Amino acid sequence: MSMDLSTDNKMTWTGAKNIVDPQVSIRRGALYVAENRIRNMLKWWSSIIAFGLGNPTLYLLSIGIGVGTLVDNSLGPNAIDGVSYLTFLAPALLATAGIQGAMDEVTWPTMEGFVWDRTFFSMNATAITGNQIVNGVMLAAMARCVLQVFLYELCLLAFGAITLESMPILLLVSSLAGLGFASLMLAFSASIKDDDGVFALVGRFVITPMFMFSGTFYPITSMPIYLQWIGWISPQWHATNLGRALSYGMPIESWLLILHWSVFLIMTVAGFAWAHRVFTRRLEA
Amino acid sequence: MIVAKGLTKVYGDFKAVDGIDFTVRRGESFGLLGPNGAGKSTTMKMIASTSQRSGGDLLILGKDPNKHGPEIRAHLGVVPQQDNLDRELKVWENLMIYGRYFGLSRKFLKGKIEELLEFAQLGEKRNNKTEELSGGMKRRLTIARGLVNEPEILMLDEPTTGLDPQARHILWDRLFRLKELGVTLVITTHYMDEAEQLCDRLMVMDKGKIMAEGSPAELIKKYSSKEVLEVRFGSENNAAVAKKLEGIGERLEILPDRILVYAENGEKALEQIVKKGLHPVTSLVRRSSLEDVFLRLTGRTLVD
Numbered sequence: 001m002s003m004d005l006s007t008d009n010k011m012t013w014t015g016a017k018n019i020v021d022p023q024v025s026i027r028r029g030a031l032y033v034a035e036n037r038i039r040n041m042l043k044w045w046s047s048i049i050a051f052g053l054g055n056p057t058l059y060l061l062s063i064g065i066g067v068g069t070l071v072d073n074s075l076g077p078n079a080i081d082g083v084s085y086l087t088f089l090a091p092a093l094l095a096t097a098g099i100q101g102a103m104d105e106v107t108w109p110t111m112e113g114f115v116w117d118r119t120f121f122s123m124n125a126t127a128i129t130g131n132q133i134v135n136g137v138m139l140a141a142m143a144r145c146v147l148q149v150f151l152y153e154l155c156l157l158a159f160g161a162i163t164l165e166s167m168p169i170l171l172l173v174s175s176l177a178g179l180g181f182a183s184l185m186l187a188f189s190a191s192i193k194d195d196d197g198v199f200a201l202v203g204r205f206v207i208t209p210m211f212m213f214s215g216t217f218y219p220i221t222s223m224p225i226y227l228q229w230i231g232w233i234s235p236q237w238h239a240t241n242l243g244r245a246l247s248y249g250m251p252i253e254s255w256l257l258i259l260h261w262s263v264f265l266i267m268t269v270a271g272f273a274w275a276h277r278v279f280t281r282r283l284e285a
Numbered sequence: 286m287i288v289a290k291g292l293t294k295v296y297g298d299f300k301a302v303d304g305i306d307f308t309v310r311r312g313e314s315f316g317l318l319g320p321n322g323a324g325k326s327t328t329m330k331m332i333a334s335t336s337q338r339s340g341g342d343l344l345i346l347g348k349d350p351n352k353h354g355p356e357i358r359a360h361l362g363v364v365p366q367q368d369n370l371d372r373e374l375k376v377w378e379n380l381m382i383y384g385r386y387f388g389l390s391r392k393f394l395k396g397k398i399e400e401l402l403e404f405a406q407l408g409e410k411r412n413n414k415t416e417e418l419s420g421g422m423k424r425r426l427t428i429a430r431g432l433v434n435e436p437e438i439l440m441l442d443e444p445t446t447g448l449d450p451q452a453r454h455i456l457w458d459r460l461f462r463l464k465e466l467g468v469t470l471v472i473t474t475h476y477m478d479e480a481e482q483l484c485d486r487l488m489v490m491d492k493g494k495i496m497a498e499g500s501p502a503e504l505i506k507k508y509s510s511k512e513v514l515e516v517r518f519g520s521e522n523n524a525a526v527a528k529k530l531e532g533i534g535e536r537l538e539i540l541p542d543r544i545l546v547y548a549e550n551g552e553k554a555l556e557q558i559v560k561k562g563l564h565p566v567t568s569l570v571r572r573s574s575l576e577d578v579f580l581r582l583t584g585r586t587l588v589d
Contacts (some may be wrong), residue, residue, distance in 0.1 A: 011400045013466055016434045022359035024388030029355075036382045040373050118369035124335055126386035126434075127359040284336055 008019035025127035033123060033136020034143070037109060041144060048144065052101070052151040056093060060159050063217065064089055080219065081250045090161040091243025092216040094152055094174040101148030102178030102188050103185050103207075105141035107199055113137075114282060123284065130279035134272065138183060145178040146171065166247035173246065176264040177239030184272025190278040210234045215241065238263045286311050286438055286469050291341030294327050296459060301327040303493035304341060314470040316484030318477075318575065319530075320583075324493040325473040326366060329442050332471060333359050335570060338490035346437055362436030366443045367422045370415040376426060377402065377411045384433040397433060404459065405429035421452030428459065438469045447476060457482050476504060476577040487575070489582055496582040501575055508581045509573035510535050512551035516558065517543045533557045538580055547577070 004196035025032065041048065068085035080088045112131070113120035115281055149171050156162045162170065192198050213223065213230040220228055231237035242260040245252035287309040294302040302324040309315045317325040330336035331343060333544055334350035334357045343350055345357045370379050377398050384394040402408045405425040410418060415426065424444065424514065431439055444460070445453040460483055464470060474480050480487055481501045489496040489504070514534065518526045520542055527539045534548035549556040549572030 009467070011404055013435055013468075013585075016360035016436050019436045020359045020387045020389065020394070022356040023387060024357060026355050028388060029386070032382075032385045033389070035385060036371070038383060039378065040371070041349055043373050117372050118365075119371050120369060121335075121365065122369040122371075122383070125333060125358065125361075125363040125365070126383070126387050127355040127388075129355055 022071045029128045029132035030135035034139040037140030044278045052148045056152045056155040086161040092240040094238035097152040098174030098178035102141045102145035102182035106186040124283045149174045177235045180264045180267030186243045187274035293340035295339040314485045316480045316487040317473040319490035323490040359439045362431035362439040364431045364441040372416045383430045387434040401429040440471045491583045509577040510547040513530045514546040514551040515569045517567045
């Protein structure tokens with residue numbers, strides 16, 4: 001059945017029952033959410049690429065080369081773990097890139113979705129569920145995360161900080177750190193009513209300390225013991241330490257190896273469970 | 286299309302919707318009328334299958350929304366009170382992503398988007414970001430978006446609130462076309478003229494309950510007189526004068542700024558008032574409207 005709306009305005013009308021199969025959205029809803037998120041990201045593709053390449057270059061030049069020369073000159077070229085300072089630093093910088101890349105795509109989009117544009121409510125008005133929104137947002141965030149880590153790796157490779165062979169494993173470890181942390185941040189972002197500077201506080205009191213105290217620039221054991229706990233609860237340190245062990249063969253005990261992987265797993269599982277709950281509740285209200 | 290029995294929604298101690306019964310039939314244009322806080326939007330959210338009911342029975346398109354939310358929502362169109370368009374995306378992209386949520390193919394949507402842009406009179410704005418649109422255009426886009434899946438029921442929550450008169454009339458025209466097309470409409474409003482223009486049948490709500498139900502004409506016939514005489518004696522005198530008016534017309538309603546005399550014949554009622562030696566500052570005879578129905582039912586005006 002199809003009919004004309006009026007002479008000046010033709011609109012075909014077959015009816016939802018004939019053109020929409022609910023099972024399609026029930027199966028693939030998360031992909032549609034991710035598709036939308038990626039369409040949004042593409043509006044910013046040039047800044048994402050510029051940030052993805054520019055940030056590591058700056059770090060490599062200032063800390064990697066600058067501080068690295070100082071360290072290697074005063075302690076000898078292979079003083080830490082028997083490798084150059086740049087090699088020692090590389091897994092930490094990649095972990096940061098993974099965490100940052102994934103986080104950017106869960107915090108602001110969630111405020112936009114629930115508060116600023118309320119787009120999550122418009123998704124939920126279709127067959128899309130809260131759980132599918134969570135999964136779709138995370139999927140898109142991980143696409144950005146993997147891309148950002150990969151770009152960073154290319155810079156590191158160019159500077160000779162990592163080897164070609166270590167790229168896949170470092171990509172995996174850094175992305176998993178991003179996955180674990182971002183899933184928690186997604187749930188957290190969905191729990192707050194409005195920004196009100198919360199993210200600035202998170203940046204200052206969570207992200208920055210995590211970056212500074214996670215054995216990023218020196219082994220965590222160089223820090224006083226009362227500061228080392230920050231590293232233990234930080235995905236940044238777990239990714240950094242694991243990355244060092246798996247890329248250039250820093251000695252590591254097997255229980256610690258298991259712990260590192262488990263932390264990512266636990267953060268991810270807990271983050272998703274929490275996010276699913278918060279999203280479903282908030283959409284219902 | 287929609288059957289509700291004893292439908293209830295409770296938030297903590299507050300009963301937002303208090304055991305209401307109603308039915309909406311295919312092709313009908315059904316209005317929920319009432320002041321802010323009457324429970325209209327809550328009822329709409331339950332019909333839209335995004336908010337679970339606290340009690341009673343509800344069937345939408347023959348299914349229980351508590352169990353089959355996504356299946357039902359796949360066949361509904363929703364126009365929320367607050368526009369929730371994606372500001373970063375262009376006008377056509379907003380229609381595209383929304384269609385994708387229903388699992389519609391890009392090929393199908395390409396054609397659909399053209400139709401909808403024309404329907405919403407937004408063809409020239411297709412490549413603009415939505416934040417560049419006027420309030421009326423955003424509203425039309427939100428309605429077009431709600432039509433992308435050719436919904437069985439289109440739900441509109443306060444569709445013209447905040448729009449200027451011209452934008453409202455354009456919108457009414459568009460909605461009337463949908464009605465002609467046989468789309469079932471469920472509309473909430475606190476504008477009487479809107480309800481009279483668009484709705485075949487109305488449910489007047491207040492404090493979570495149904496006060497009355499029927500077509501606009503039926504409601505007016507049942508709850509009001511044919512005509513209304515509005516007289517003003519100056520704000521300070523209205524209450525005192527009102528006592529002397531007792532017995533004129535069927536019923537009096539004393540508002541702070543004027544007195545409403547409900548009568549079969551307004552001119553005759555005015556003659557009677559003048560005969561008593563009373564001379565209103567201004568007087569006006571008009572037909573009864575839904576506003577009068579609401580005043581009668583709740584003792585309050587709709588827009589405070």
